[in-house]
Each structure stands twice: as C-alpha cells, then as structure tokens.
Amino acid sequence: EAQVTQNPRYLITVTGKKLTVTCSQNMNHEYMSWYRQDPGLGLRQIYYSMNVEVTDKGDVPEGYKVSRKEKRNFPLILESPSPNQTSLYFCASSLGGVPNTEAFFGQGTRLTVV
Amino acid sequence: DAKTTQPNSMESNEEEPVHLPCNHSTISGTDYIHWYRQLPSQGPEYVIHGLTSNVNNRMASLAIAEDRKSSTLILHRATLRDAAVYYCILKGETSGSRLTFGEGTQLTVNP
Helix, strand or coil: CCCEEEECCEEEECCCCCEEEEEEECCCCCEEEEEEEECCCEEEEEEEEEECCEEEECCCCCCCEECCCCCCECCEEECCCCHHHCEEEEEEEECCCCCCCCCEECCCEEEEEC | CCCCECCCEEEEECCCCEEEEEECCCCCCCCEEEEEEECCCCCCEEEEEECCCCEECCCCEEEECCCCCEEEEEECCCCHHHCEEEEEEEECCCCCCCCCCCCCEEEEEEC
16 A cells, blocks of 8 residues: 555654654655644645655754665654654655656654643 | 735535636746645645646546636535635746745635
C-alpha cells in the first residue's frame, strides 16, 4: 500500500529540547516536503527536497532543519523548539518535477512546545 | 503562482450532488487544476486533477470551463464522510511538484 508514514503522531516537549519528526515514503518518490498547519494560516510549506541531498527552503523555514540522505526518508529537525512552533505538521511526497501527479500526505504530527 | 478563489463554506444534504466552484482567472496554459480535500484530523488527500478536458474518477468529477478560468468539483452523491475542507490548487511548470494551499471550502453534509 502506498503510504507516507510520520512519527510520532503526537509530541509534547519543552522549549529548547531538540527533536526530530521522521517521515518515510514507500513509493520511490523524488519530491518530499514538510508543511505546518495553523488555525487561520492554513497549510504552509516549511522545506522541500527534489531528491537525495537536494533540499530547499519553503515559505516558513526559520527554526527548522531537514536532511535527505536516503530517497525514502525526510526527517524534520527542530534544534531548539519554541512555543511558536506548536503546530500540526504534515509530510508529503510525490513524483518529482511534474505538475500532473498526485501528492501523498502523512497522517500528521501534532507538536506542542511548552 | 496563479491564485484560486473558492467560497469559504458550502452546505449539502446527504445523497445529493455537490458542486464546489473554483475561480482561477489568471491560470496559464500549462497549469493543471488539482483538488485535494482534508478530512478532520487527517492529512490532505488527493481527489482529482485535469488540464483542459473534464475528468472523472471513483471519487469525483472535475468540470473545467472552456476558457479554463474556472472549474467545478462535483461529488455525485454526498455522504457524511465527504464533510471536509476542499482545496483547489494550480500546479504548473514554475510550481512543479509544489502545492500552495489556500483557505479552501469547508463542506458540511447534513444527514
């Protein structure tokens, strides 16, 4: 079954404690991306990756890091989380560079930073 | 990226057809029209996409105006499970794989 898997689904952490949200896809997709969703602001792209070792900033990259060492994995790293990063996060993947293919999304990670 | 305009909310009754409109008057010739939906507490889910011709799949139909400045997502028989936020998104050569989400249309389905 084609899927994007995020872990964990829920996370409560304290300010400044480094955390990683993992994302894995089983469809051999080149393109992967991270979004955050906040009330009133909708879904905004944080970072994206066109392929292994190729990453770039989205609309709201501040405070986040990513890496793409393998094609299937695209972890989101918060080196020093702050309360304004409390949000619902989604990972997505799709075939790269073509506008007529569908994207697959993970189930989301609800992060609370206290 | 070209913008889309959708109504903030719409309401339907169960088992009736639903027509969700989207305006995209600045669409370019190579932009595809994509629809995604987001059910409560879930990630966005692909529904359908098209370029010029009307499209049908198991979930819905997409009707595209002849001048491509608007499109309509059609759910033939709404169910309670179709209650979601529906997003109309343009994807073209400049956006590539990127999806830019607007506010979408919140669809309420009444039993």
